[in-house]
Amino acid sequence: MRHAHTVGQVRAAEAELMARLPGGTLMQRAAAGLAATCARLLGRVYGSRVLVLAGSGDNGGDALYAAARLAGRGAAVSAILLAPEKAHAGGLAALRAAGGRLTSDLSAFERADLVLDGIVGIGARGGLRPEAQRFARAERRGVVVAVDVPSGVDPDSGEVAGVALRADVTVCFGTYKPGLLIDPGASYAGALQLVDIGLEPPRPAVTVLQHPDLAALLPVPSAESDKYRRGVVGVAAGSARYPGAALLAVAGALRGGAGAVRYVGTAAEEVVRRFPETLVTEGSPAGAGRVQAWVVGPGSGDGAARALQEALAGQVPVLVDADGLTELARLGPTALAGRTAPTVLTPHTGEAARLLAGLGAGDGTGEPAGTGAGQRDGGGSREPAEARLATARRLAEAYGATVLLKGSTTVIATPGGDVRVNPTGTSWLATAGSGDVLSGLAGSLLAAGLGPLDAASAAAYLHGLAGREAARGGAPVTALDVAAALPAAWRTVRSVH
Known part of the structure; x- marks a missing residue:
């Protein structure tokens, strides 16, 4: 599992470590790891052209010391000082002693085999700042290596205010930073390399699952299992306008580890025709029979209000999506007050804006957000996608629910403050109905016994892998293609366990 820590956590851990070490030890550890990574990227250090973009403070010092090590191995190193009067004195002296030189020629950036940001x-x-923006816009031929974080990216949130320098590789010291894992910052970071400098940070602010972590979470039936012991997930979805949402949610649920899927809604005939193993009724959740979790809202239209009310009245986990979220935004957080069973909300940014409006926050326009229960797209949202970490945390706390905020980076946040970022996926998942498959999958994992954070995280991970599998070779995919690829994704994860 990858762990990421905030700047405050890192600074505290650094201070504690530096108090026990000789002066400068931590910087030398960072510089050594940075130089080693650069050497691997260059392949042949001797004769290569390396440029350092050095600002003020310790970050510039790390870069200058690392460049001095490369110069000592025969690289032709030059440095541009963006704040000459504040350049790190020790690092600058080391670079000069190793044969490095200073320059102000922008063409050095364009010619370099490797640039240290x-x-x-x-x-x-x-x-x-303006004097640094020119490097973000300039042509380049070499590899750009960011020192701890790409310049211009907020390390805690991943937000980018204006211009940032895009890296091919980011070398992280001691721990990952949350902003390197969350778009838009993640798209500027490139490949991440972690250098151990001896930090002992506290509980991480953000975690990222990897294959072994997910393999340990996925439910596996035992010899004593039957379909009911494995869990039954109820799906209340679909309407006359959106019957396909019911099929897609059921398709995801059938491949999510629960022993049975119980469907309620107006698309019962279509569902059982396509998936004959499904238990169906045309009623509502209250009369559907026993389940271990509910999925409510995909394509439900006007039926979302009743389905949501009845599902929430029970004491089993409830996942709310799509039109269910619009109804929940109308009701506000009080609709979840008093629930002892977990609730999972799965908004995209447009639905998140409506949920924020349900708190009285509005969508930044002064007008109510959203267009009613029938809306199925994300248009019209003014909630910035760049603020996804803060948005997920705020919604989780306000609604007392686990929030899976969908997007180019999917963020899962709990009311207790835990945050996970999903590392899988593909842009081909931006297709109609993909979210319905995800909801069914997550609901099935809830019914199989996973807690809300694990169920949401595992579903996002598997869904992203399935999207990649379905789009193998760069082909467009449909939501049903993604659902069909879920078993392959599951096997890929299990194969490492």
């Missing part, structure tokens, strides 16, 4: 570090906020 040491403009700003994890303590900086806001976009790049």
